[in-house]
Amino acid sequence: MKYVLMFADTVENQESWEKMTEAARVAAYGQVMQWFEEHSKAGRLVGGEELKGPSSSTTVRIKNGKAVVTDGPFVESKEVIGGFAIVDVKDIDEALAMAKTWPGGGDGRIVEIRPVIEQHANG
Amino acid sequence: MVGDFDLAEEVVQDSLVAALEKWPEQGIPDKPGAWLMTTARRRAIDILRRDKRYREKLELLEHSDLRPDPEEADDRLRLLFTCCHPALSQEAQVALTLRAVVGFTTAEIARAFLVEEATVAQRIVRAKRKIVEAKIPYRVPEGSEVAGRLDGVLSVLYLMFNEGYLSRGAEVSIRRDLADDAIWLTRLVASLMPDQPEVLGLLALMKLNLARFKARFDASGEMVLLPDQDRRLWDRRAITEGLELLERAGAMRATGPYQLQAAIAALHSEAASWNETDWHQIVVLYDALVALSDSPVVRLNRAVALSYFAGPEAALGEVNDLAMSLAGYHLFHSTRAELLDRVGEPALAREARLRALELCQNPAERTLLERRLAT
Numbered sequence: 001m002k003y004v005l006m007f008a009d010t011v012e013n014q015e016s017w018e019k020m021t022e023a024a025r026v027a028a029y030g031q032v033m034q035w036f037e038e039h040s041k042a043g044r045l046v047g048g049e050e051l052k053g054p055s056s057s058t059t060v061r062i063k064n065g066k067a068v069v070t071d072g073p074f075v076e077s078k079e080v081i082g083g084f085a086i087v088d089v090k091d092i093d094e095a096l097a098m099a100k101t102w103p104g105g106g107d108g109r110i111v112e113i114r115p116v117i118e119q120h121a122n123g
Numbered sequence: 124m125v126g127d128f129d130l131a132e133e134v135v136q137d138s139l140v141a142a143l144e145k146w147p148e149q150g151i152p153d154k155p156g157a158w159l160m161t162t163a164r165r166r167a168i169d170i171l172r173r174d175k176r177y178r179e180k181l182e183l184l185e186h187s188d189l190r191p192d193p194e195e196a197d198d199r200l201r202l203l204f205t206c207c208h209p210a211l212s213q214e215a216q217v218a219l220t221l222r223a224v225v226g227f228t229t230a231e232i233a234r235a236f237l238v239e240e241a242t243v244a245q246r247i248v249r250a251k252r253k254i255v256e257a258k259i260p261y262r263v264p265e266g267s268e269v270a271g272r273l274d275g276v277l278s279v280l281y282l283m284f285n286e287g288y289l290s291r292g293a294e295v296s297i298r299r300d301l302a303d304d305a306i307w308l309t310r311l312v313a314s315l316m317p318d319q320p321e322v323l324g325l326l327a328l329m330k331l332n333l334a335r336f337k338a339r340f341d342a343s344g345e346m347v348l349l350p351d352q353d354r355r356l357w358d359r360r361a362i363t364e365g366l367e368l369l370e371r372a373g374a375m376r377a378t379g380p381y382q383l384q385a386a387i388a389a390l391h392s393e394a395a396s397w398n399e400t401d402w403h404q405i406v407v408l409y410d411a412l413v414a415l416s417d418s419p420v421v422r423l424n425r426a427v428a429l430s431y432f433a434g435p436e437a438a439l440g441e442v443n444d445l446a447m448s449l450a451g452y453h454l455f456h457s458t459r460a461e462l463l464d465r466v467g468e469p470a471l472a473r474e475a476r477l478r479a480l481e482l483c484q485n486p487a488e489r490t491l492l493e494r495r496l497a498t
Contacts, residue, residue: 001258091260
């Protein structure tokens with residue numbers, strides 16, 4: 001069963017991340033790389049990406065037949081999405097176990113787990 | 124996969140129906156208690172009550188040997204842990220547990236919790252859909268997962284018990300059933316997970332609370348608070364059972380919030396009167412509870428004990444610190460009112476009581492507040 005794990009963090013943590021020294025960031029990335037490696041080896045990881053910061057984001061809203069473009073992420077909130085992973089695991093308990101040990105971010109970071117709609121083979 | 128959960132629920136209901144149809148021919152099994160562990164107990168008891176032939180057997184069920192067939196027991200535990208999965212909202216967990224594990228109808232759940240039947244039905248449908256869509260597995264958690272998941276289960280059971288025990292609405296009978304069923308279910312979990320002291324702690328807490336049931340309301344149906352209860356009406360056997368359970372839990376040397384709350388209840392149960400209560404020890408237990416599982420309500424309860432150990436002024440200070448977090452909680456204001464009375468501030472006490480009345484929904488508690496305001 002496939003799930004997307006969306007990684008989010010508070011705006012403050014995200015800003016701290018961007019201001020980190022090289023050394024600190026290398027260390028933090030190290031943990032993230034470890035997490036990806038562990039779960040790749042176990043065959044649970046199907047894909048994933050880190051996203052550039054929210055200041056690079058652009059949002060399109062389609063309403064009343066019009067598409068309106070705005071600067072920034074779509075949610076005006078204290079949290080921003082920093083990346084995602086696509087996992088293929090037995091059930092939600094396995095996905096939860098992965099999410100609970102996600103190291104990428106500060107105190108208060110969030111992981112949303114959403115099941116993927118499996119595409120049916122065509123023809 | 125969808126089958127797992129729905130199937131389990133159907134199997135539980137069907138086995139009940141099937142077995143009950145066999146009883147007249149095959150006779151009631153020797154250990155009806157054990158058998159009932161494998162079926163929807165509540166439906167069974169309802170059906171049994173209606174039939175004279177079975178009524179006497181009901182007496183046996185309460186105290187008969189409850190060790191179930193291991194395979195069926197596993198199924199029951201699987202169902203319970205699935206119903207209480209953290210990916211479901213707590214309301215959904217409660218509704219699902221009552222429906223699938225205990226055998227309440229949606230109408231009965233609605234009456235017990237004072238909500239619309241349609242609301243309950245929708246909650247259950249949504250929960251089942253989430254189980255399928257998010258693939259919540261039908262299994263008993265293992266190893267490092269157990270502690271957290273068990274916590275969730277015990278939380279639901281305690282919620283069920285309190286809903287029944289505190290009898291907020293008009294239908295006292297269904298509330299009493301709810302409390303009894305919560306105890307039954309907790310006993311089941313205790314028998315299936317005998318190395319978990321917090322389960323025993325919760326069971327002890329429920330027994331000790333339920334022991335006071337007869338003294339909670341007077342002849343005219345008005346609520347009687349703990350300080351004023353006639354302790355001769357307390358169920359001594361239930362208290363003894365509660366104390367034994369607490370001892371068994373304690374022997375496992377791993378304390379927890381339910382054991383601590385049970386220990387506090389035990390101290391009340393053992394005191395001959397309100398004035399002879401060991402308040403110092405109760406405060407010590409609350410200190411431990413704050414360390415393990417801090418919350419404004421725990422602190423409020425600790426303050427009450429503190430007021431009897433160290434005086435109302437000390438307690439009032441602590442209670443006032445909780446003003447922001449408990450502003451919407453009627454018991455905060457009624458507690459504060461009592462303390463204000465004791466330090467000789469009747470006008471402020473009256474204000475606090477009025478605020479409590481604004482926030483209080485329980486008819487029995489409202490009567491108490493109104494009476495205090497009238498004096």
